[in-house]
Amino acid sequence: MSNSELKEALDTLKATGVRITPQRHAILEYLIKSMSHPTADEIYKALEGKFPNMSVATVYNNLRVFREVGLVKELTYGDSSSRFDYVTSNHYHVICESCGKIVDFHYPALDEVEQLASHVTGFKVSHHRMEVYGTCPDCQKKDVH
Template structure:
């Protein structure tokens, strides 16, 4: 199913004038198979085995292309660098304040909030963003350890 989504993405890119290079394909592939919401640099490092000469700029360029094509979403948290996530349906993220882990979490889209906001503010609503913050199970249990 990863492959199916990947195929779909590649085809939707080809429909516009976006060429399919090996680097570009590898970045896409990585984004679709990983579950880790990587940073640009993590993508770069993950692929330097396969593409020893690839430039970081290539990663950034492609992430921009993918974003513009609606294939990939940029996640900006408090920390310095953005993370990137291939877009899937209706899931949100819950993030650990202590260790930074990001876990997917399914929930129907908050259409109601969008509609209400539209009426109240007279904006034309396009999208929304929601995240939940807390402490993950691992960090919770570490905290509970009694230090003697």
């Protein structure tokens, strides 16, 4: 359940060489267990009790790290501050146009796109597909030489 999700998240961090600090642990735990889309400030305030000395910058820094690793999505709706969403299970593919290699990358499902398509066209939407195309790091090196 959410505990195994946390464990998975920590494994992801370890695998990508991101240090696991108490603050990171707490922020991740909060994101996973809160089941909401908190702002950075909400997270900061929620963890004030546990980490009285934690800086807001730490929250922002770590949310950025999580986002870069694909664990968290930053939602930029219209309002003034970003909201952060723990990414559960969805992933898409990046495909190398040179050698055909396929690599997973995590990204939350594009629910909003489905909703909009459904609303605008009257379709009853069942699913969608998306792929990103480009050149993998190996082939980029080859191209240079």
